[in-house]
Structure formats: C-alpha cells, structure tokens
Amino acid sequence: MASLKEIQEYVIELFDTQNFEKQPSMLYTPVQYTMSLGGKRLRPMLLMLATDMFGFDYKQTDNAAIAIELAHNFTLLHDDIMDESPLRRGKPTVYQKFGTDKAILSGDVMLAKAYEYLLKCDAKKNQQLVKTLNSVLIQVMEGQAYDMDFEQRNDVTQKEYITMISLKTSVLLAAALKMGAILADARAEDMNALSEFGLFLGIAFQLQDDILDCWSDLNEFGKVVGSDVVDNKKTILFLTAVEKANDTDATELTNWYLEKTNDFQKKKQRVIELFEKYNVKSDVEQLINNYTNKALESLDKIGVSEDKKENLRQLAKSLINRKK
Amino acid sequence: MASLKEIQEYVIELFDTQNFEKQPSMLYTPVQYTMSLGGKRLRPMLLMLATDMFGFDYKQTDNAAIAIELAHNFTLLHDDIMDESPLRRGKPTVYQKFGTDKAILSGDVMLAKAYEYLLKCDAKKNQQLVKTLNSVLIQVMEGQAYDMDFEQRNDVTQKEYITMISLKTSVLLAAALKMGAILADARAEDMNALSEFGLFLGIAFQLQDDILDCWSDLNEFGKVVGSDVVDNKKTILFLTAVEKANDTDATELTNWYLEKTNDFQKKKQRVIELFEKYNVKSDVEQLINNYTNKALESLDKIGVSEDKKENLRQLAKSLINRKK
Numbered sequence: 266m267a268s269l270k271e272i273q274e275y276v277i278e279l280f281d282t283q284n285f286e287k288q289p290s291m292l293y294t295p296v297q298y299t300m301s302l303g304g305k306r307l308r309p310m311l312l313m314l315a316t317d318m319f320g321f322d323y324k325q326t327d328n329a330a331i332a333i334e335l336a337h338n339f340t341l342l343h344d345d346i347m348d349e350s351p352l353r354r355g356k357p358t359v360y361q362k363f364g365t366d367k368a369i370l371s372g373d374v375m376l377a378k379a380y381e382y383l384l385k386c387d388a389k390k391n392q393q394l395v396k397t398l399n400s401v402l403i404q405v406m407e408g409q410a411y412d413m414d415f416e417q418r419n420d421v422t423q424k425e426y427i428t429m430i431s432l433k434t435s436v437l438l439a440a441a442l443k444m445g446a447i448l449a450d451a452r453a454e455d456m457n458a459l460s461e462f463g464l465f466l467g468i469a470f471q472l473q474d475d476i477l478d479c480w481s482d483l484n485e486f487g488k489v490v491g492s493d494v495v496d497n498k499k500t501i502l503f504l505t506a507v508e509k510a511n512d513t514d515a516t517e518l519t520n521w522y523l524e525k526t527n528d529f530q531k532k533k534q535r536v537i538e539l540f541e542k543y544n545v546k547s548d549v550e551q552l553i554n555n556y557t558n559k560a561l562e563s564l565d566k567i568g569v570s571e572d573k574k575e576n577l578r579q580l581a582k583s584l585i586n587r588k589k
Numbered sequence: 590m591a592s593l594k595e596i597q598e599y600v601i602e603l604f605d606t607q608n609f610e611k612q613p614s615m616l617y618t619p620v621q622y623t624m625s626l627g628g629k630r631l632r633p634m635l636l637m638l639a640t641d642m643f644g645f646d647y648k649q650t651d652n653a654a655i656a657i658e659l660a661h662n663f664t665l666l667h668d669d670i671m672d673e674s675p676l677r678r679g680k681p682t683v684y685q686k687f688g689t690d691k692a693i694l695s696g697d698v699m700l701a702k703a704y705e706y707l708l709k710c711d712a713k714k715n716q717q718l719v720k721t722l723n724s725v726l727i728q729v730m731e732g733q734a735y736d737m738d739f740e741q742r743n744d745v746t747q748k749e750y751i752t753m754i755s756l757k758t759s760v761l762l763a764a765a766l767k768m769g770a771i772l773a774d775a776r777a778e779d780m781n782a783l784s785e786f787g788l789f790l791g792i793a794f795q796l797q798d799d800i801l802d803c804w805s806d807l808n809e810f811g812k813v814v815g816s817d818v819v820d821n822k823k824t825i826l827f828l829t830a831v832e833k834a835n836d837t838d839a840t841e842l843t844n845w846y847l848e849k850t851n852d853f854q855k856k857k858q859r860v861i862e863l864f865e866k867y868n869v870k871s872d873v874e875q876l877i878n879n880y881t882n883k884a885l886e887s888l889d890k891i892g893v894s895e896d897k898k899e900n901l902r903q904l905a906k907s908l909i910n911r912k913k
Binding site for chain 1: 612613615616667670671689690691693694696697698700701702704705708712715716719720723724726727730731733734735737738
C-alpha cells in the first residue's frame with residue numbers, strides 16, 4: 266500500500282505532465298489553461314486512494330483520474346460564467362481571460378473529453394464507469410440550478426441548502442471514490458459504504474468552503490474573499506445567522522441579500538460583523554465535525570483492514586482543517 | 590420494411606409525446622421548450638431509417654433516437670448563445686427567452702441526458718454507441734471553434750470551409766446513421782459506406798442551408814434571413830463570390846465582412862446583390878449536386894438490396910430540395 270504523500274505526488278506529476286493543447290487552439294488553449302492551474306486534484310486523489318485501499322495498482326487508473334478532473338473542471342468553468350467569478354486558484358477565470366463564448370465551448374469539450382478518457386479504461390468496466398460519472402454529472406447540474414434558484418429566494422431552509430451542496434459537491438466526490446472501487450473490483454457493499462463516506466465528507470468540505478469564503482486570506486484562498494456574500498449566496502452561515510439573530514438583525518441580513526449592491530465592501534463588512542455577533546462560525550464548525558464523524562463511521566463499515574483506511578482518514582481530516 | 594412516411598410519423602409522434610420537464614424547473618423547462626420546438630428530427634430519422642434498412646425493428650431504437658436529438662439540440666442551444674441568434678425554428682432561442690446562464694446549464698444537462706438515454710440501449714452495444722456519439726461530439730465542437738475562428742479571419746479557403754462544415758454538421762448525421770447500423774448489427778463495411786453517405790449528404794445539406802440563409806422566406810425558414818451575412822460567416826457563397834469577383838467587388842465584399850455593422854439591412858442587400866451579380870447560387874447548387882451524387886454512390890456500395898435503400902435515397906433528395 267502506498268502512502269498518502271506518494272499518491273499525492275503521483276497525481277500532481279500526472280497532471281503536470283498532461284498536455285491538452287491541440288488544434289483548434291481557440292478550443293483547447295482554455296482547456297490547457299484550466300487544467301494547468303493546479304488546485305487540490307482532490308477527485309483524482311480520492312479515486313486513486315480508493316483503488317489503492319482495495320489493493321489495486323493506482324498507477325493503472327490514470328485515464329479515469331484524468332476523466333474525473335476534466336469533468337470537475339468543466340463544471341467550474343461553466344459555473345464561473347454563471348456566477349461571474351473573476352478569480353479561480355488566484356488566476357483570472359476562463360471566461361474573464363478568453364471571453365464567454367470560448368469558455369462555454371471549452372467547457373463543453375472538457376466534458377466530452379472526460380468521457381473519452383473514461384472510455385479508454387478496461388472495456389469490461391466501461392459501462393459502469395460511464396454510468397456512474399454521467400448520473401452524478403446530472404446531479405451536479407441540478408445542484409447548480411438549485412444554487413442559482415436560491416439566490417432569488419428568501420425562504421431557503423438549512424435542509425434545502427444541505428441537499429443543494431450534496432448535489433453540487435458531494436456526489437462527485439462520492440463518484441470519484443466509487444469509480445476507484447469499480448476499477449479495483451470492490452464488493453458492492455464496500456462500494457456503497459465508500460460512496461457514503463464521500464457524500465458526508467463532501468458536505469463537510471463544502472461547509473468548510475463557506476467558512477473560508479468569509480474568513481481567509483486572498484493569497485492563500487485563491488478566490489475573492491466574501492464573494493458568496495456579494496453574490497447573495499445563502500450559505501449555511503447566512504441561514505444560521507438569520508435563524509439565531511433578533512428580529513432587527515435578521516431583517517438587516519435579509520435586506521442585504523435582497524439585491525446586488527455596488528457598495529460590496531460595506532456589505533461584506535457588515536454581514537460578516539453580524540455573522541460574528543451570532544458566533545455562527547462555531548455552529549458551522551460543529552456541523553462540520555458531525556458530518557466528518559459520519560463520514561468516518563461510513564469508512565469504518567468497509568471490509569478492509571483498518572490500516573488500509575488510514576490514508577482516506579488522514580485526507581478527510583486535512584480537508585476539514587484546510588486554509589484554501 | 591417501413592415507408593419513409595411511416596418512420597417520419599413515428600419519429601414526430603415519439604418527440605411529441607416526450608416530456609423532459611422535471612425539478613428543478615429552472616434547469617428542465619428550457620430543455621422541454623427546446624425539445625418541443627419541433628424541427629426536422631433529421632438525426633433520429635436517419636438513425637431509424639438505417640436500422641430499418643438493415644432489417645432491424647426501428648421501433649426498438651427510441652432511446653438512441655432521443656439521445657442523438659438531445660445531443661444535437663445541446664449543440665444548437667450553446668451555438669445560439671455564441672452566435673447571438675435571436676430565433677430558432679421561428680421562436681426565440683433559449684438564451685433569449687431564459688437568459689444565458691440557464692441556456693448554458695440547460696445545454697449541459699441535455700448533453701448529459703443524451704448519454705443517459707444512450708446508456709439505456711442494449712448493454713452489449715453500449716460502449717460502441719457511446720464511443721461513436723462522444724467522438725463526433727468532440728468533432729462538432731471543433732467545427733464550432735473553427736466556425737468562430739473563421740469570423741475573424743480573411744483568408745479562409747473553400748477547402749477549410751468544407752472541412753469546418755463537415756465537422757460541424759456532417760459527422761453527426763453520419764453518426765446517427767452509424768448508430769442505427771450498430772443497433773441493427775450491420776457489417777463493418779456497410780457501416781462505413783453508410784457513414785460516408787452521411788458525410789457527403791451533410792456537406793450538401795449545409796451548403797443548401799447557406800443558400801437558404803440568403804434566399805428564403807422568414808415564415809418558412811424559421812430563422813432570420815441573411816443572418817450569416819450579418820454575422821460575417823464566410824459561407825461558401827461568400828468564398829465563391831470573392832473568388833469570382835473583379836478586384837473592386839471582391840474588395841467591397843471583403844470590407845463588408847471586416848466588422849459588424851449596425852446598418853445590417855444595407856449590408857444584407859448589397860452583399861446579396863453581389864452574390865447575384867456573380868451568380869454564385871448556381872455554382873453552389875452545382876457543388877450540392879456533386880456532393881449529393883457522391884452520397885448516393887456511397888449508398889450504392891452498401892450490401893443490401895436496392896429497394897431497401899430507397900428511403901434514404903428519397904430523404905437525401907428531399908433535403909437538397911428543401912425550403913427550410
């Protein structure tokens with residue numbers, strides 16, 4: 266069995282040496298730009314950690330790992346257009362750098378390329394892999410639609426929010442793990458427990474992202490701090506704050522989120538002050554702990570020896586304590 | 590064997606009775622809107638005509654037929670954003686009606702749904718079907734990139750143009766036929782000849798589209814007449830005209846295509862006048878005839894009796910003589 270660090274280095278190297286550049290360059294230059302921006306490479310990591318846990322050689326899963334990273338980056342590329350995000354990983358987003366049209370088309374081709382890489386995997390596992398990726402991608406898109414819908418709504422519940430982030434984030438993490446398990450010929454019950462681990466981990470991961478949006482350093486975070494607030498994203502912080510606040514503060518918070526203001530510095534400052542007044546950060550941290558524990562309980566159910574689960578356990582903990 | 594009319598009616602009925610509406614409606618209402626706009630349903634028709642020609646029951650191919658129509662409509666939806674097309678089939682395009690963000694996301698989900706429908710087909714043929722669709726979708730996207738690139742360039746050749754429309758249009762028609770052949774267990778050599786038929790037919794079809802853009806009736810055509818001219822699309826008409834024109838007229842034509850003008854009525858009128866001065870329509874009609882003949886020669890090579898090819902032959906001829 267490999268160490269977490271070995272697999273991490275292998276994944277980084279894998280993407281550092283890929284070249285997606287080809288003709289027409291109008292289409293593929295933005296793909297290469299996106300794929301070379303780095304990032305955590307979390308989904309390929311999860312895929313390889315899963316195969317390794319079940320005793321399969323993770324170095325045989327390059328195509329599936331590239332497929333899931335392409336699929337993930339496709340969603341980011343299109344989301345950044347819809348969310349008008351200027352920065353991703355500290356660099357201009359594709360639509361900012363190349364324009365909306367090229368961002369749409371390059372995103373499309375990344376999705377198609379994801380299937381192409383997946384179709385290069387073991388023919389016997391092809392169908393199951395494609396089905397897995399495809400069905401979660403539909404869920405991710407549904408999650409993005411709910412996310413956009415919530416920006417317009419004023420009655421979003423915490424439960425709805427958790428469902429939305431499960432769709433938008435968790436299912437793809439779960440799919441990465443499941444695809445690793447498929448490639449490793451894992452038993453169905455182990456595959457299910459591992460997917461469950463991914464789902465809970467994904468929720469914890471996204472809640473941590475919500476915290477980082479408000480309290481982190483731009484240079485470390487790579488995205489604009491407070492952009493969820495500016496974009497009226499009713500994250501868990503907002504929903505918890507509105508629930509805990511007195512009537513005056515709840516009304517003020519709700520009003521800030523009614524429309525997009527140009528004075529976003531003031532908005533960010535005041536909203537975060539209110540978040541801090543009601544100490545919502547520690548509530549959310551508690552929630553993150555709960556979901557992390559659920560994830561680890563799911564990991565416990567998998568029928569391999571405990572030492573083999575150590576890498577995923579360690580990764581889960583590091584994700585929850587991350588600064589970017 | 591069924592008649593062309595029977596299969597046509599079956600296809601129309603198939604799409605008239607599909608309902609793509611589900612939650613979240615923000616995502617699926619535009620899908621239903623697009624899929625219910627009608628259109629020729631040419632790709633499902635070709636798929637079913639191919640299965641029928643090889644003696645397989647075309648009524649067993651609904652999922653593949655829906656898949657290819659979804660995939661085609663996904664490309665239209667995103668292309669309409671990039672080309673800023675206001676009308677499609679006589680109705681507002683999705684991005685005009687629902688906004689760019691929803692048009693991007695609904696297009697994405699149509700593509701993913703296309704794979705979903707395809708994955709419902711016979712498991713043994715799954716991989717071949719998905720590979721076929723996926724590889725041509727990448728080509729279609731490359732074709733769209735070249736199309737956008739050509740708008741900026743002033744040295745596009747006829748050969749480059751034919752390559753671009755092959756990618757953007759023909760390969761998907763060829764894939765529809767090939768998928769029908771795959772489902773019907775056709776022999777590899779017949780599959781190849783049929784794909785070739787689709788490729789040549791697609792070129793003839795697109796050249797006819799170029800003619801219709803300039804000389805057709807809005808109510809019949811369903812798109813804005815002359816929009817290729819307004820959008821500086823260097824279609825075969827433009828390329829032929831520039832080649833045939835004297836220096837003064839060639840310069841004038843080239844100048845009209847240098848930038849987008851607001852006085853597009855004058856531009857359309859003057860450009861079409863120049864097309865007519867050099868009689869380019871009849872040149873292009875000759876080219877269409879050549880490609881149609883090549884298509885029919887490819888059809889000849891297929892190892893089924895001549896009467897079984899009659900439907901595809903008839904369809905090919907009707908497409909070339911169409912008014913919309």
